[in-house]
Amino acid sequence: MLPFILGGLLLFLVIYLLFLLLDLREIIHQLTYIVTEETNAELVSTSKISLIRRLLDENNRLIRKNKRYYQEQRKKEKQLHQLLSNLTHDLKTPLTVSSGYTQLLLKDPDLVEKQDMLKKVDTSLASISHYLGYLMEYNLIQEKGVALELEQLNVSELLRENLFTFYEEFQEKEMMLEIDIIEEALVISDRTVLQRIFQNVLGNMLKHGYQYSEVKMYKEEESLMLCFTNGLKHPITDPQQLFQRFLTEDVSRSNKSTGLGLHIVKELVELVDGEIRLSADEGSFELIIKLKNSLGHI
Numbered sequence: 001m002l003p004f005i006l007g008g009l010l011l012f013l014v015i016y017l018l019f020l021l022l023d024l025r026e027i028i029h030q031l032t033y034i035v036t037e038e039t040n041a042e043l044v045s046t047s048k049i050s051l052i053r054r055l056l057d058e059n060n061r062l063i064r065k066n067k068r069y070y071q072e073q074r075k076k077e078k079q080l081h082q083l084l085s086n087l088t089h090d091l092k093t094p095l096t097v098s099s100g101y102t103q104l105l106l107k108d109p110d111l112v113e114k115q116d117m118l119k120k121v122d123t124s125l126a127s128i129s130h131y132l133g134y135l136m137e138y139n140l141i142q143e144k145g146v147a148l149e150l151e152q153l154n155v156s157e158l159l160r161e162n163l164f165t166f167y168e169e170f171q172e173k174e175m176m177l178e179i180d181i182i183e184e185a186l187v188i189s190d191r192t193v194l195q196r197i198f199q200n201v202l203g204n205m206l207k208h209g210y211q212y213s214e215v216k217m218y219k220e221e222e223s224l225m226l227c228f229t230n231g232l233k234h235p236i237t238d239p240q241q242l243f244q245r246f247l248t249e250d251v252s253r254s255n256k257s258t259g260l261g262l263h264i265v266k267e268l269v270e271l272v273d274g275e276i277r278l279s280a281d282e283g284s285f286e287l288i289i290k291l292k293n294s295l296g297h298i
Contacts, residue, residue, distance in 0.1 A: 016049075019047070019049065020049060020051075023045055023049065026045065027043060027045065027055070027059075031043065031059070034063065042060045042063055043060055044056075077142070084135065084139045085143075088136045088139065092132060092136075095128060098125055099125045099126065102118060105118050106118050106119065137196060137200070137264045137268075138264070140192070140196060140268075141264070141271065148190040148272065150188055150190060151188070151190075153186065153187055153188075153191055155186070155189075155194065155224060155226075156181050156184055156185045156217065157184075158191070158194055159181060159198055159226070162195070162199060163179060163202070163215060170206065170213065173206060173209075174211075175206070175209055175211060175212060175230070175231075176211065176212040177212075177213050177215070178212070178214040178215070179214075179216075180214070180216045180217070180218075181215070181216070181217040182219065185217060185224050187291050189272045190271070190272055193268050194272065196268055197268045200262075200265045200268070201289075202228075204265075204287075205228060205230045208230070208232070209231060209285070210230070210232055210233040211231040212230065212231045213228075213229065213230040213231070214228075214229040214230070215227070220290075223290050223292055224290070225288060225289070226290075227286065227288050227289075228286070228289075229284060229285065229286045230284065230285055231283060231284055231285075232280065232283055235280070236280040236285065262287075272291070273292055274289055274291045275289070275290040275292075276290070
């Protein structure tokens, strides 16, 4: 009789453990889905085992708590981004107006004795505007990181438009500019992000380039390659550090560099699922951007 009871008890324990393991396996599967996906789901089970029911209840409490915290953080981030956006735009207008008045005063023959002071004011305003531009770029990265506005874009045309905008500045700096761009190169991307990438890269070429520059666009399998090259007056000891936030080759910061320029370009490129790499030797600097999802030629 005793062996029969023990055998029955052992069978019951085996069945209990089997159902327990099956329930735990299903809970782990649900947890994996909840953690990896954007979902409002909670853990569910038809289990009658009280231990499993308690485990589900406590985990669902934790899920709801984390969800509330996440929603609150997203709301605060959105408010912060909006505040930064409003502040930067509100500051940009008076800065532009002040800079305009300073330029007029610099041309006034009656203020010749004040020229040095006015030039310092003008330089300070330009520096503030420069830093403010970086703040606007970072705010854009945060906004676009949440939702890109994807559309079919003619990158050839967009790049030419930006080159045309900077062309006079290249001429004034006496930097020879060679352009070799394929026709009608299409990608699915965000216009604003690509626009900022081109503006930042061309601005960087103007600021740090020397004597010559080159912009090339070509196809490589299913990707679109953009190559920006410029001469260097001074060699760069460690090109890769230029991608790091706040690091700059200009130790003295005499050119008011924040060390954010190429770091921002890198983040913008990665936002649109692109790749970026750079190289430099004693006399030249090269930046290559790879854009995916190319649609080829019309």
